[in-house]
Every structure is written in structure tokens, then in C-alpha cells.
Amino acid sequence: MAVYRETDGNIVREYLLREGMPVFRKQTERALVEIVPTKSYGTALFIDNELQLTEKDEYIYHEMLVHPCLTVSGSRKHICIIGGGDGCAARELLKWGDEVETITIIDWDSEVTTLFTRTYGWINSNSLTNPKVKVEHANIRELLHEQRSYDCILIDLLDPNLRQDGQIDLWYDCLFLAKHWIREDGAIVINGGGVTPWETDQLASFLDLTQKKLELPLHLYKTFVPSFGREWCYLLFHSTKKLSFEIKIKDLKYMSTNAWSHAYSNTWTPDYHKIFHLNA
Secondary structure, X not given: OOEEEEEEOOEEEEEEEXXXXXXXXXXXXXXXXXXXXXXXXXXXXXXXXXXXXXXXXXXXXXXXXXXXXXXXXXXXXXXXXXXXXXXXXXXXXXXXXHHOOEEEEEOOOHHHHHHHHOOOHHHHOOHHHOOOEXXXXXXXXXXXXXXXXXXXXXXXXXXOOOOOOXXXXXXXXXXXXXXXXXXXXXXXXXXXXXXXXXXXXXXXXXXXHHHHHHOOOEXXXXXXXXXXXXXXEEEEEOOOOOOOOOOOOOOOOOOOHHHHHHHHHHOOOHXXXXXXXXXX
């Protein structure tokens, strides 16, 4: 039986492949991109051997990334996604209809966005061809001196690990842009990566960095994503110190007011509260 093997830190996962379905591989200028036909999760995207999304449950990650951020923001007309070249976050943003006027995606790998515009556009409901969506291919370092203004900023990049080469500089640049581009009463959300009660150092150091750089109240929440194999964490920054709201968007598969309550306050154990200094 053919398998695809992923190395995730100290964990190795094997995914059974659908018979007769080849793995698509392309080495771009930025990374090794692989589209893997798994039996359990359907079509899956791996970049440099790290799972990014799967057909069967990516909606959990992307609904949780997008909808809390837009709900708390004072406005949601103009939105920026840093990363997000697969187009799934843009798909969720478009569910807000006329409230969203423009979506700017800044992703440095044009070959990934081309792949998810053409061959795999069905995964994101062809969001990347929507007239509201503009895709920019740029290294964010090239944009540090630009003056922009957005109501919501979504940072949908690789999982934060400040011990990896280059990540400190990357996150300094991302947080600098987010701080200077966000409008008053706007909201910022960041993919915080996986979290477990016995492995918190990586996230704790990232929380410390983001809070120092953004200087806004942090609202930490998490949910379980089956294909990721653990709970996934999100960092939401907004001027409100305590969040309480209802999700009003229809046709969501996972995100709801109850799902938000569970993710934001009900699943953080006392150990997490002590380590992350949570107030939720």
C-alpha cells in the first residue's frame, strides 16, 4: 500500500494514498509543493513536507481563522491576508458579501497561487478569480515602507517557531506591517500553530513577541483540527479587552457562537492559564 510520510518535529505520520492517484510535486523558487491524494482526508497540500490543508477538514481551520476576526472588527471593508495563497481564507471572507469590498493577498510564491487559481481552484470555490480579490507576489520585506490601511489583517503563514532560522526576522517584519497597516478598531488574527499541554514553550515565546510588538489586547483561542492531529491555536488582537459576540454568517460548516465560546474560554485548562497568563 503506497503511503506519503510527513515529519512533524519528533512525530512521523504516514498517509495512505488513494490507489492509482499520483502525488503531484513541484519545486518552486520558494519551496517544494506537493499535492497528495490521501485516503482519509482527500486531497492534501504539503509545503516542504509540512501539511498545510486537506480537502476534508480545511474548513475548520479557515472558518476559525476568518470569522472571529471579521466579527469583532469595527469594519470589514478592506482586508489583507499575509500568506493564504491557497485561497481558502479568501473564500471565507467572500461569505460576508457586500460588507467586504477588497481583499489583498500578499504571498511570495506565485506558483502556489497559480496552482490554486487553475488546477485546484475547486478547493477554494475559485475565490482567487473573484474581482474583489487582488493577489500580490512580494516578499513582505519589500513592503515595509509602504503606507496602507486595512480593517482586518489575517496572517496565514507557516507555523511560528522562533527557533528556526529566519523566523525571527520574518515575524518582526509581519508584526511591523500589521501594527502600521491596521485601522483604529480593526482586528488582526495570526495562525499560532499547534499546541499541547506538554509542549508550550514555542507558543509562549511567540505570544510574548506578538504582544510586545502589537500592543493590543490578545484573545487566544484554539480548536481541534483532525488532519493536524492536535489542537490549533489562533491569536486575535483587538482593542476590546473581553470578547462576547454572535456569529451571524450563514452556511458555515463549523464556526458558530457555541464553537467560538468553546474555543475561546471553555477548553483552556488551569495549566494553560498559568503558562499563557490568560484572562478568558
